[in-house]
Amino acid sequence: MTLFADVVVPLPVERVFRYLVPERLRGAVRPGVRVLVPFGRRELTGFVVSLAEEPGPDGVSLKEISVVLDADPVFGPPFLAFSRDLARLSYVSWGEVLQSALPPSFLVRERTSVSLTPAGADVARKGGLGKRERELARLLGSRTYTPAHLSRKLRGVDVSGLLARMESKGLVQVRKSVGALEPRRRPRPQKPPADETQLVLDFRAGSVRGEAVDPVFQRLGAGGFASFLIRGPQAGRDALYVALLREVGARSGTAVVLHPEVASTRAFAERLETRLGGVAAVLHGEVPEARREREWRRVREGRVSVVCGTRAALLAPLARPLVFIVDDEHEESYLQERPAFDVRLGARLRAEAEGALLVMGSEVPTVESVHRARKGGWLVELPGEERPASVEVVDAGRDKGLISARLARALAGALAGGGQAVVFHNKRGYAASLVCVQCAFIPKCQRCEIPLVLHKRGGTLVCPLCGESKPAPIACPRCAGRFQARGAGIEAVEEALRRLFPDIPLASFDSDALIRRGDQDAVVRRFARGALKILVGTELLARRRDVPAVSLAAVLAPERILARPDFRAGQRAYQALHRMIRFCAGAEGGRALIQTALPDHFVIRSAAAGDYEAFCREETDFRRLLGYPPFSAMAEVVLEGGSLRGVGGEARRLAEALRRADSSVEVLGPALAAVPRVRGLFRVQIALRAADREAIDAILASSLPPGGGRLSVSVFS
DNA sequence: AGCACGCCGACT
DNA sequence: GTCGGCGTGCTC
Numbered sequence: 001m002t003l004f005a006d007v008v009v010p011l012p013v014e015r016v017f018r019y020l021v022p023e024r025l026r027g028a029v030r031p032g033v034r035v036l037v038p039f040g041r042r043e044l045t046g047f048v049v050s051l052a053e054e055p056g057p058d059g060v061s062l063k064e065i066s067v068v069l070d071a072d073p074v075f076g077p078p079f080l081a082f083s084r085d086l087a088r089l090s091y092v093s094w095g096e097v098l099q100s101a102l103p104p105s106f107l108v109r110e111r112t113s114v115s116l117t118p119a120g121a122d123v124a125r126k127g128g129l130g131k132r133e134r135e136l137a138r139l140l141g142s143r144t145y146t147p148a149h150l151s152r153k154l155r156g157v158d159v160s161g162l163l164a165r166m167e168s169k170g171l172v173q174v175r176k177s178v179g180a181l182e183p184r185r186r187p188r189p190q191k192p193p194a195d196e197t198q199l200v201l202d203f204r205a206g207s208v209r210g211e212a213v214d215p216v217f218q219r220l221g222a223g224g225f226a227s228f229l230i231r232g233p234q235a236g237r238d239a240l241y242v243a244l245l246r247e248v249g250a251r252s253g254t255a256v257v258l259h260p261e262v263a264s265t266r267a268f269a270e271r272l273e274t275r276l277g278g279v280a281a282v283l284h285g286e287v288p289e290a291r292r293e294r295e296w297r298r299v300r301e302g303r304v305s306v307v308c309g310t311r312a313a314l315l316a317p318l319a320r321p322l323v324f325i326v327d328d329e330h331e332e333s334y335l336q337e338r339p340a341f342d343v344r345l346g347a348r349l350r351a352e353a354e355g356a357l358l359v360m361g362s363e364v365p366t367v368e369s370v371h372r373a374r375k376g377g378w379l380v381e382l383p384g385e386e387r388p389a390s391v392e393v394v395d396a397g398r399d400k401g402l403i404s405a406r407l408a409r410a411l412a413g414a415l416a417g418g419g420q421a422v423v424f425h426n427k428r429g430y431a432a433s434l435v436c437v438q439c440a441f442i443p444k445c446q447r448c449e450i451p452l453v454l455h456k457r458g459g460t461l462v463c464p465l466c467g468e469s470k471p472a473p474i475a476c477p478r479c480a481g482r483f484q485a486r487g488a489g490i491e492a493v494e495e496a497l498r499r500l501f502p503d504i505p506l507a508s509f510d511s512d513a514l515i516r517r518g519d520q521d522a523v524v525r526r527f528a529r530g531a532l533k534i535l536v537g538t539e540l541l542a543r544r545r546d547v548p549a550v551s552l553a554a555v556l557a558p559e560r561i562l563a564r565p566d567f568r569a570g571q572r573a574y575q576a577l578h579r580m581i582r583f584c585a586g587a588e589g590g591r592a593l594i595q596t597a598l599p600d601h602f603v604i605r606s607a608a609a610g611d612y613e614a615f616c617r618e619e620t621d622f623r624r625l626l627g628y629p630p631f632s633a634m635a636e637v638v639l640e641g642g643s644l645r646g647v648g649g650e651a652r653r654l655a656e657a658l659r660r661a662d663s664s665v666e667v668l669g670p671a672l673a674a675v676p677r678v679r680g681l682f683r684v685q686i687a688l689r690a691a692d693r694e695a696i697d698a699i700l701a702s703s704l705p706p707g708g709g710r711l712s713v714s715v716f717s
Numbered sequence: 718a719g720c721a722c723g724c725c726g727a728c729t
Numbered sequence: 730g731t732c733g734g735c736g737t738g739c740t741c
Binding site: 010 | 718719720721
Binding site for chain 1: 739740741
């Protein structure tokens with residue numbers, strides 16, 4: 001009987017393709033192996049996801065798998081199932097998810113090389129070529145290049161079309177070759193000594209048990225999927241995680257610990273190292289690629305029982321994972337990067353697929369997670385909180401100027417006592433925009449259509465989205481009028497502080513002042529030494545964990561976050577304030593000051609009081625009253641494209657299809673996205689609201705064009 | 718993502 | 730009149 005295989009490819013194509021399995025590859029083609037397949041006129045690395053005995057319904061003529069790249073599958077059945085669901089619910093292709101689970105070297109790439117034929121060189125010498133053709137011939141000479149290189153050199157030229165024409169005329173030769181065809185069957189490093197893992201786990205260390213966390217250990221003992229949300233301070237959570245990892249080691253299982261950023265991953269890995277010894281692999285973006293591949297192999301060979309890392313670690317090739325830990329559950333950075341998926345969703349799906357425990361933790365979890373965990377009875381609250389001695393809220397409205405008199409006094413007091421201070425202002429540059437006082441002209445980015453930010457340091461106007469910068473104009477290009485600066489940025493705060501404290505050493509801490517990682521580290525070290533007394537910082541500073549506790553932590557204008565057009569704005573503001581206030585926790589007499597135009601807003605009041613409960617109650621009420629998640633599910637579909645006409649039409653058709661599909665789903669838009677244009681691409685969005693996530697997924701599954709392509713979806717529930 | 722097919726402006 | 734731009738659609 002003929003055998004067939006279903007294959008996914010690492011392209012933004014949300015389909016499974018069926019191939020013929022030639023007789024010679026019968027035994028070798030198994031679910032989870034990498035294969036080389038003809039795809040269009042290319043040869044691609046694909047992943048076999050299942051075998052079939054039928055050619056499929058639609059009578060397409062099937063192609064044959066050409067090569068099997070693995071002797072043993074790189075993906076097991078639970079991983080295939082998990083990645084399929086993750087891809088479907090994240091609206092990205094299965095093949096791309098699988099690709100991102102492997103080291104880059106596992107993708108065999110087809111190399112295309114272009115060279116001039118003798119005939120082509122001849123014609124070129126005789127001047128018988130068109131303008132474009134001549135240029136290409138000159139570029140090639142007697143050498144060989146890839147089409148990508150050629151199109152980089154010949155900007156704005158359709159190289160593929162040009163090459164096709166020249167190839168058909170016999171002027172150039174286009175050759176394709178595939179590298180590294182042998183299945184990777186490197187000599188398996190002899191069985192890891194069975195006791196290597198055992199050796200490093202220290203079971204004698206005290207356990208962190210208590211009534212609150214007992215259910216977690218019980219469920220781990222019982223086996224199978226269960227989830228928990230741990231709300232509590234970092235130290236308590238870390239202790240619980242380490243205890244869980246010990247338990248996992250005792251059961252000869254493995255675990256994944258996810259953190260939102262490289263810095264927190266490192267910090268945890270170090271703590272783990274001192275408490276458990278070298279059982280962990282560390283995977284994040286700042287680990288060099290070769291090292292990452294080694295770590296990946298260590299995990300795959302079962303020589304590691306814990307993987308610590310940022311989101312990529314979720315896809316690590318662990319055998320027998322018993323626990324998935326997602327720390328700082330509330331962090332946004334769990335959403336970004338491509339392929340774009342929500343790590344919390346991913347961790348839940350993988351834990352379900354593997355029959356493992358999902359443990360999420362945070363000191364300030366999202367109200368969505370708290371709501372669900374309360375309802376499901378899996379919220380675990382740990383005692384203790386790091387609160388600053390005092391937090392004062394200052395009404396900015398009473399004062400003109402960036403630094404209120406109250407804040408200036410507080411700063412002076414802290415400095416007089418020999419203390420240090422941090423001042424947070426989360427806005428880069430000197431002024432948010434320039435406005436002509438005569439004609440009201442606002443300089444905007446040509447490609448992104450948002451106001452350009454004035455950077456006084458460099459004397460430039462910079463686009464906050466695409467980074468393009470140009471010299472700041474002296475006068476309005478339209479009417480030669482004078483410009484006025486609007487909206488103070490961090491440079492203006494630094495300037496105001498220098499005026500107030502001319503003799504105090506201070507520095508700005510933002511990505512413009514300190515571009516390189518090393519410079520940022522150096523400034524933190526100088527601050528820690530006491531060589532700097534005040535740091536003025538953006539979010540970049542707020543996310544550091546290595547800044548010593550200060551006498552005064554000041555936050556300027558947190559209401560800017562509340563003004564964002566996003567139902568989670570309150571939550572984000574609370575989390576940001578929590579993070580920033582924390583900088584004075586632990587210092588002798590440490591205090592915080594929030595200078596805001598909205599001193600009575602419940603988010604600012606509860607953040608100042610360190611009262612998460614109160615915040616969560618009010619925020620949850622607000623969500624309930626306005627029908628936002630977790631009391632509904634929302635989705636945002638963003639379409640991108642080169643022309644507004646094209647994207648607009650596509651969006652209109654999609655919105656119509658969505659409205660027709662299910663009248664119980666609210667469809668808003670299409671409208672220009674909050675960021676209407678990025679790097680020259682127009683962005684149009686459609687928002688959806690429905691009773692639950694299932695309704696959203698159902699309507700999108702039925703209405704999205706099967707091509708997928710230039711559109712991204714985020715779902716909130 | 719590539720790559721081909723198909724419809725409207727500036728040049729041999 | 731064609732060459733050549735990119736909008737649209739497909740890849741087993």
